[in-house]
Amino acid sequence: MSLILSIETATNVCSIALHDKGELLGLAESCEPNSHGKLIMGMVDKVLNDTRCKRGDLKAIGVSKGPGSYTGLRIGISTAKGLSFGLGLPLIGVDTLEGLAKQAATACKVNDLIVPMIDARRMEVYTATYDKDLNIVRPLSPLVVEENVFESYLEKGKVIFLGDGVKKLREILKHSNSVFLDSQNSARTIGELAFKKFEKGEFEDLAYFEPNYLKDFQVIKSKKNPLLQ
Template structure:
């Protein structure tokens, strides 16, 4: 049976779209932190035209559900929902952290990945993932938002080398120096739809889809404490 999944992600500075048609993947990706709304739909049109398909030919629409930039995650899910509604497609939300782990496997062939996205406010979106024999990923450290120093302090030593992924490693290099396991730097800084679509294939096979109206983001940071201006307490 043919599998056709469209994936898009705008959760970080990277804007990306990928279309999986059986084993062939059509991709578009560009680091464009302020132009997601301008670039993502043309990218969708391009990959569909390249494959000779329309939205109604697809089996599902996958999206980066976060964590990431609040605005970026909202843009991605909003556009994905609009496309899914129009074509009556089920949706699949994929962790941006897990997508980066998949990216490390795609680029380096490594199966143990420590992910840290710069979450601003002196925190990182953190998670560690181990690739399983069936191609899925298990969480060694559950996804969370945490100060990088806390991630280092709470890390557990083991004999493995973990490849790093994400902008958090460079943004908080000093705080993460105390990590208790060996690390090696990868090329992966951002999630990419090319990896999201591969993870979505497993979820679709399991029937793990939602209706468009039920698709939801994962911010990890549920509340943001803003300092009040003087006189406005």
């Protein structure tokens, strides 16, 4: 077995998953506000108990590394580091947006694009763009949502938007090629991606591994509002 315990706390979702060779064995999730620190270790124990696995059976710890909530990432990564150090296991960091995009990959056709979005504040989001194979089309960046932001992609084909930042875009984007999913961040896909890194031996250095908070914002100016030029 190649059991990997994965942690996702980058948003309001606290999610713990257990995978064996990338196949999901157990999952526990909560959307209770401001409760990551209170719930996370109990959820770890629940997943292990439900799957009749022990901490000593684990081969690695996976964790969502950001971008996302400062507090959420700090709690998740601190917990992952503690488990990794205490159990003598490698730590695997997975990009939060890639983990989110993975949820839409099976629904994509060849020319479709995936745009995961994590809510930041006001009309700001953290985002990136991927193709169906999770190759990066537009790299990770913070931006202010405007109606025309994804116009060049939408004119070429279907674009799938998902994550807790999507509600901001849904209100202003009505293009026929836009598809909105209600999917939220989950350790389900963090674990799948962590196993791929596990096979390649792509591990984090416990002493230097830090969350990707991504604080600076890129303002995308509207082509339709002259006051924003």
